[in-house]
Amino acid sequence: xxxxxxxxxxxxxxxxxxxxxGLLARRGxxxxxxxxxxxxxxxxxxxxxxxxxxxxxxxxxxxxxxxLVDVIAVVEMKIQTxxxxxxxxxxxxxxPTDRVFIGETAKFFRAKIVDVAEETLxxxxxxxxxxxxxxxxxxxxxxxxxxxxxxxxxxxxxxQGSSCYKEVYEKVQ
Amino acid sequence: xxxxxxRILLECIREQGVDTIFGYPGGAVINIYDELYKQRxxxxxxxxxxxxxxVYAADGYARATGKVGVCLATSGxxxxxxxxxxxxxxxxxxxxxxxxxxxxxxxxxxxSFQEVDIMGITMPITKHNFIVKDISNLxxxxxxxxxIAKSGRPGPxxxxxxxxxxxxxxxxxxxxxxxxxxxxxxxxxxxxxxAADLINMSKRPFIYAGGGVGCSGxxxxxxxxxxxLDAPTGCSLMGLGCFPGTHRLFTGMIGMHGTMASNLTATNxxxxxxxxxxxxxxxxxxxxxxxxxxxxxxxxxxPTEISKNIEIDCHIMGDVKxxxxxxxxxxxxxxxxxxxxxxxxxxxQYPLKYKRDGGLKxxxxxxxxxxxxxxxxIITTEVGQNQIWAAQYYKYTRPRTYxxxxxxxxxxxxxxxxxxxxxxxxxxxVINIAGDGxxxxxxxxxxxxxxxxxxxxxxxxxxxxxGMVYQWQDMFYGSRYSCTQLNSPVNFVKLAxxxxxxxxxxxxxxxxxxxxxxxxxxxxxxxxxxxxxxxxKVFPMVPPGEPIANTILGE
Numbered sequence: 007x008x009x010x011x012x013x014x015x016x017x018x019x020x021x022x023x024x025x026x027x028g029l030l031a032r033r034g035x036x037x038x039x040x041x042x043x044x045x046x047x048x049x050x051x052x053x054x055x056x057x058x059x060x061x062x063x064x065x066x067x068x069x070x071x072x073x074l075v076d077v078i079a080v081v082e083m084k085i086q087t088x089x090x091x092x093x094x095x096x097x098x099x100x101x102p103t104d105r106v107f108i109g110e111t112a113k114f115f116r117a118k119i120v121d122v123a124e125e126t127l128x129x130x131x132x133x134x135x136x137x138x139x140x141x142x143x144x145x146x147x148x149x150x151x152x153x154x155x156x157x158x159x160x161x162x163x164x165x166q167g168s169s170c171y172k173e174v175y176e177k178v179q
Numbered sequence: 180x181x182x183x184x185x186r187i188l189l190e191c192i193r194e195q196g197v198d199t200i201f202g203y204p205g206g207a208v209i210n211i212y213d214e215l216y217k218q219r220x221x222x223x224x225x226x227x228x229x230x231x232x233x234v235y236a237a238d239g240y241a242r243a244t245g246k247v248g249v250c251l252a253t254s255g256x257x258x259x260x261x262x263x264x265x266x267x268x269x270x271x272x273x274x275x276x277x278x279x280x281x282x283x284x285x286x287x288x289x290x291s292f293q294e295v296d297i298m299g300i301t302m303p304i305t306k307h308n309f310i311v312k313d314i315s316n317l318x319x320x321x322x323x324x325x326x327i328a329k330s331g332r333p334g335p336x337x338x339x340x341x342x343x344x345x346x347x348x349x350x351x352x353x354x355x356x357x358x359x360x361x362x363x364x365x366x367x368x369x370x371x372x373x374a375a376d377l378i379n380m381s382k383r384p385f386i387y388a389g390g391g392v393g394c395s396g397x398x399x400x401x402x403x404x405x406x407x408l409d410a411p412t413g414c415s416l417m418g419l420g421c422f423p424g425t426h427r428l429f430t431g432m433i434g435m436h437g438t439m440a441s442n443l444t445a446t447n448x449x450x451x452x453x454x455x456x457x458x459x460x461x462x463x464x465x466x467x468x469x470x471x472x473x474x475x476x477x478x479x480x481x482p483t484e485i486s487k488n489i490e491i492d493c494h495i496m497g498d499v500k501x502x503x504x505x506x507x508x509x510x511x512x513x514x515x516x517x518x519x520x521x522x523x524x525x526x527x528q529y530p531l532k533y534k535r536d537g538g539l540k541x542x543x544x545x546x547x548x549x550x551x552x553x554x555x556x557i558i559t560t561e562v563g564q565n566q567i568w569a570a571q572y573y574k575y576t577r578p579r580t581y582x583x584x585x586x587x588x589x590x591x592x593x594x595x596x597x598x599x600x601x602x603x604x605x606x607x608x609v610i611n612i613a614g615d616g617x618x619x620x621x622x623x624x625x626x627x628x629x630x631x632x633x634x635x636x637x638x639x640x641x642x643x644x645x646g647m648v649y650q651w652q653d654m655f656y657g658s659r660y661s662c663t664q665l666n667s668p669v670n671f672v673k674l675a676x677x678x679x680x681x682x683x684x685x686x687x688x689x690x691x692x693x694x695x696x697x698x699x700x701x702x703x704x705x706x707x708x709x710x711x712x713x714x715x716k717v718f719p720m721v722p723p724g725e726p727i728a729n730t731i732l733g734e
Binding site for chain 1: 298299302303306307310327481482483485486487
């Protein structure tokens with residue numbers, strides 16, 4: 007089973023998230039995370055998700071997504087050519103003695119402590135999936151209260167921007 | 180000009196050249212119906228008995244004419260009654276625009292009277308759907324809906340219009356030539372060359388034609404292609420009529436109820452060329468053992484169909500008509516005596532046949548219908564045994580003459596579809612082939628047929644059973660006929676009479692010709708009740724999961 011990061015340029019319409027998630031669900035594509043926000047052009051939104059499956063699933067999923075009228079482009083964010091980031095907020099138990107160690111670990115991960123309460127801390131951490139998972143694992147012994155992760159955001163490296171979307175779309179077709 | 184939403188909706192529909200719509204009134208569409216009243220001389224509205232009849236009629240109209248079918252229903256139950264019909268059109272790639280009313284904007288999302296989330300419900304069964312929340316978007320939405328419905332691989336589009344939008348007023352400007360151009364998918368010259376190479380190298384090609392040929396209007400190009408290649412050609416159920424049933428290269432339908440000749444040809448060919456066909460499970464059956472010795476070329480306008488169900492060796496994406504005309508100039512004309520002789524041998528060795536034991540046979544009835552209409556009728560069907568007998572024992576020679584729910588297998592579809600076909604093609608004879616089960620699902624539409632004096636003939640192949648399931652129970656479930664015997668003594672002749680249609684009966688083979696001739700002369704709505712045996716089965720048949728070469732020819 008492989009993981010593919012797909013980035014969708016979609017019309018910024020109210021129903022678009024149901025159209026995409028509905029299609030993924032009814033065709034049986036397994037998606038581990040999905041995030042969405044308005045893009046640089048406010049008439050568009052950018053949706054990023056991780057698809058699990060094989061090459062055939064990837065090919066079918068791309069083509070099926072392209073068929074949705076509100077989908078402008080489907081771009082695969084390959085690991086070598088894209089930047090992928092996720093943000094997580096981790097609420098961890100932190101008594102007086104643990105705080106220092108948690109703070110030190112957070113520094114190594116370039117994470118920030120954004121909330122301090124009597125018995126817990128909230129740590130904000132940014133990175134790819136591996137880094138965040140590693141940090142969460144290190145926090146487990148202290149006792150994790152809650153974790154929220156945003157899902158991946160990804161952008162292609164290099165000079166090209168949204169002007170190439172059209173071309174990508176046609177290529178996928 | 181300033182018009183209200185209802186007027187703008189109808190003006191935009193007329194911009195598209197539509198002259199007929201099918202529908203059913205209700206509270207949320209009352210403004211639209213008020214406008215329809217004013218436009219009754221320029222826009223014909225056929226009110227059906229049930230919204231389901233309206234959407235089937237729009238679908239039948241689209242299949243028979245090639246134009247976009249339009250249906251209209253109110254919010255809530257009106258909208259949900261369209262759902263099976265929209266799904267039917269979606270599975271068979273039929274261009275329809277379904278318009279539903281909805282509660283006023285301020286009441287949306289509050290479980291208001293007759294409110295339902297038809298957007299959510301129809302998202303998986305439409306190419307696209309729209310809700311109009313601002314009158315200024317109405318005209319362009321309607322235009323886009325038609326464009327989407329008919330472009331590329333056609334399909335249904337739904338427009339949901341809250342009631343107050345139909346009353347709001349805005350500026351309307353008529354557009355006759357659309358500014359937006361429909362994108363023409365360029366055909367890759369490389370794929371043409373690659374396919375032409377495979378074709379020119381092939382010794383035993385077989386063409387498998389589907390509904391895409393009819394959609395694209397490519398029947399003539401297909402005949403030319405088959406004759407250039409001297410390639411035997413079979414059709415999916417949806418493809419019937421796209422290749423002349425009388426042609427020497429025609430092998431018949433392929434798949435579960437296909438001919439032995441088609442199934443053997445597909446299994447023994449070295450190149451299978453799928454033209455506008457999607458390798459449905461009803462064609463392929465056992466994926467691993469389908470066309471085991473063949474390279475596969477697929478021609479389709481929809482990229483998602485390529486390698487979806489079967490691994491493809493070479494594909495050409497594009498409109499079938501354009502692809503075939505390009506291919507026709509790239510392939511060599513050949514004569515393949517040995518291969519064609521072998522295939523014709525199979526056709527002779529394993530013809531479609533049925534036992535002539537003195538009883539009234541549905542196959543015989545179909546043959547007689549073919550003979551008496553000279554093959555020029557439009558045949559609509561319900562779903563089940565009736566659909567398959569109608570597919571097998573009538574030779575379709577032109578596209579859009581066999582109208583049947585192929586993908587979804589919707590019982591009750593045929594009568595509504597026949598209404599649409601007859602309205603769209605008033606000079607054609609339209610005959611709906613039904614079983615007693617399917618007919619009972621939507622026989623209420625006889626009221627529509629009679630009210631509009633449509634000369635539709637309904638042939639009820641009455642075996643007092645849900646024949647197809649009954650057949651499966653007989654063959655694979657130890658004759659445990661669970662709920663498939665229809666023992667209600669319903670009298671279809673009296674039923675026809677009650678609807679003020681003519682009811683006729685056939686009980687013996689000798690009566691078939693005279694009763695059918697009489698029905699054809701009547702030129703008005705007729706129901707013919709044909710008393711056939713419950714034990715009559717559909718053959719050939721490929722048992723579920725078997726490779727198609729393991730066709731059972733009969734009992």
